[in-house]
Amino acid sequence: KAGVTQTPRYLIKTRGQQVTLSCSPISGHRSVSWYQQTPGQGLQFLFEYFSETQRNKGNFPGRFSGRQFSNSRSEMNVSTLELGDSALYLCASSIRVAGQGGTDTQYFGPGTRLTVL
Amino acid sequence: SQQGEEDPQALSIQEGENATMNCSYKTSINNLQWYRQNSGRGLVHLILIRSNEREKHSGRLRVTLDTSKKSSSLLITASRAADTASYFCATAAYSGGSYIPTFGRGTSLIVHP
Numbered sequence: 652k653a654g655v656t657q658t659p660r661y662l663i664k665t666r667g668q669q670v671t672l673s674c675s676p677i678s679g680h681r682s683v684s685w686y687q688q689t690p691g692q693g694l695q696f697l698f699e700y701f702s703e704t705q706r707n708k709g710n711f712p713g714r715f716s717g718r719q720f721s722n723s724r725s726e727m728n729v730s731t732l733e734l735g736d737s738a739l740y741l742c743a744s745s746i747r748v749a750g751q752g753g754t755d756t757q758y759f760g761p762g763t764r765l766t767v768l
Numbered sequence: 769s770q771q772g773e774e775d776p777q778a779l780s781i782q783e784g785e786n787a788t789m790n791c792s793y794k795t796s797i798n799n800l801q802w803y804r805q806n807s808g809r810g811l812v813h814l815i816l817i818r819s820n821e822r823e824k825h826s827g828r829l830r831v832t833l834d835t836s837k838k839s840s841s842l843l844i845t846a847s848r849a850a851d852t853a854s855y856f857c858a859t860a861a862y863s864g865g866s867y868i869p870t871f872g873r874g875t876s877l878i879v880h881p
Contacts, residue, residue, distance in 0.1 A: 655810070693872070693873040694811075694873075694874075696868050696869055696870065696871075707867065754799070754801065754860040756816060757869070758813065759810035759811040761810045762808070
């Protein structure tokens with residue numbers, strides 16, 4: 652099976668702009684999670700989608716949003732970019748959503764490196 | 769704050785030596801997972817250990833879990849230069865009515881050839 656793919660791999664934006672990142676999960680995986688990784692904060696959970704519904708959300712401002720399509724592909728959007736949004740954005744797919752059984756094994760994409768100038 | 773915290777933050781060893789990294793977490797868990805990340809890339813799942821398991825092996829990897837101490841350790845035996853990477857533990861923390869996957873800050877391992 653093909654792995655998780657993310658596009659674009661690199662992105663340079665300026666403050667105030669908005670950006671959309673895309674993620675295609677492994678075929679058959681219905682859960683897609685997004686993470687922000689920075690040297691200072693480490694790996695921070697943004698949100699998780701399952702069957703086109705947001706199931707979990709991390710502690711990020713409303714400028715960060717996402718959606719999932721019927722084919723499980725997911726996009727995340729960041730509006731009004733700030734310098735602090737510069738990070739590696741990782742997408743991960745899994746068969747199940749995080750629940751009482753704990754997190755399912757997640758398969759990560761290579762990430763999108765976003766630089767905000 | 770992070771649910772899991774790895775220790776040490778950085779580890780530098782010679783090829784052939786063993787590498788041990790630890791993870792502590794705060795709340796009760798159903799499972800704990802270890803991931804590896806090569807520089808600037810996505811994470812790769814290494815091993816999952818359930819709360820009712822105490823030890824698990826996978827190739828050169830050995831993971832232990834002590835739920836009474838809320839800690840886990842990852843041992844890499846006979847390390848190789850290719851093991852150079854950051855290693856993260858991951859759990860699920862209950863927050864706001866749902867389970868949030870949480871990762872520690874990671875241990876950066878450098879294996880010198």
